[in-house]
Amino acid sequence: QVKENLLSCKMLLHCKRDELRKLWIEGIEHKHVLNLLDEIENIKQVPQKLEQCMASKRYLNATDMLVSAVDSLEGPLLQVEGLSDLRLELHSKKMNLHLVLIDELHRHLYIKSTSRVGQRGKDRGRIGSLVKDASPVPLMDVTNLSTPRKFLETSQFSTPGSSSMRESSLLEIKEDTELDPEENSNVFMGILIKGLAKLKKIPETVKAIQDRLEQELKQIVKRSTTQVADSGYQRGENISQENQPR
Numbered sequence: 729q730v731k732e733n734l735l736s737c738k739m740l741l742h743c744k745r746d747e748l749r750k751l752w753i754e755g756i757e758h759k760h761v762l763n764l765l766d767e768i769e770n771i772k773q774v775p776q777k778l779e780q781c782m783a784s785k786r787y788l789n790a791t792d793m794l795v796s797a798v799d800s801l802e803g804p805l806l807q808v809e810g811l812s813d814l815r816l817e818l819h820s821k822k823m824n825l826h827l828v829l830i831d832e833l834h835r836h837l838y839i840k841s842t843s844r845v846g847q848r849g850k851d852r853g854r855i856g857s858l859v860k861d862a863s864p865v866p867l868m869d870v871t872n873l874s875t876p877r878k879f880l881e882t883s884q885f886s887t888p889g890s891s892s893m894r895e896s897s898l899l900e901i902k903e904d905t906e907l908d909p910e911e912n913s914n915v916f917m918g919i920l921i922k923g924l925a926k927l928k929k930i931p932e933t934v935k936a937i938q939d940r941l942e943q944e945l946k947q948i949v950k951r952s953t954t955q956v957a958d959s960g961y962q963r964g965e966n967i968s969q970e971n972q973p974r
Contacts, residue, residue: 778790
């Protein structure tokens with residue numbers, strides 16, 4: 729009798745175990761479905777968030793968000809038919825994002841770095857006219873400007889060990905959401921390069937820089953010539969008003 733009771737108990741426990749296992753598996757499935765639904769909700773908000781990041785020039789956040797969203801849409805959420813339009817839209821944005829980053833990089837390499845020189849020249853010309861000094865405009869002092877070239881020269885003759893430090897510093901670059909992203913050109917360009925690396929578009933970036941190099945340098949010469957001519961013309965007018973020319 730006892731043996732029979734033990735056997736029946738054993739069978740009942742086996743039945744309960746199978747039931748519990750079934751419930752456990754169902755719990756895991758429901759949890760996974762909830763996670764997927766949360767992910768879908770987050771991805772649906774990506775286009776709007778992406779637009780805000782691009783408008784405020786938070787390019788690293790935009791790149792991270794876009795890359796992870798596209799990976800999810802082409803990975804775990806590939807079978808979700810309702811996201812096909814969003815998948816195409818985000819994939820298209822990802823394909824075109826590197827063009828925006830390259831344009832921004834060129835703007836800081838060639839326009840932003842040289843505009844400060846011109847601005848300094850204008851400021852000095854303004855000060856000179858206020859003092860009513862008819863002496864020639866002094867040469868522009870560019871030694872203290874943090875141009876990309878100067879940024880590179882500091883590490884040009886460094887030891888091999890410091891190259892790894894430069895790499896790690898690029899990896900540690902993060903966006904500060906409170907500060908103006910373009911305030912520090914070197915950090916901003918580092919962020920752009922990091923974004924391009926995450927998009928796997930570094931070869932295209934190098935090619936674009938090589939292709940546009942001559943054109944951009946010609947534009948610098950053109951802008952500088954115009955600035956010098958304008959400031960010279962302005963000085964000439966100021967002098968002619970102060971001292972009547974013979």
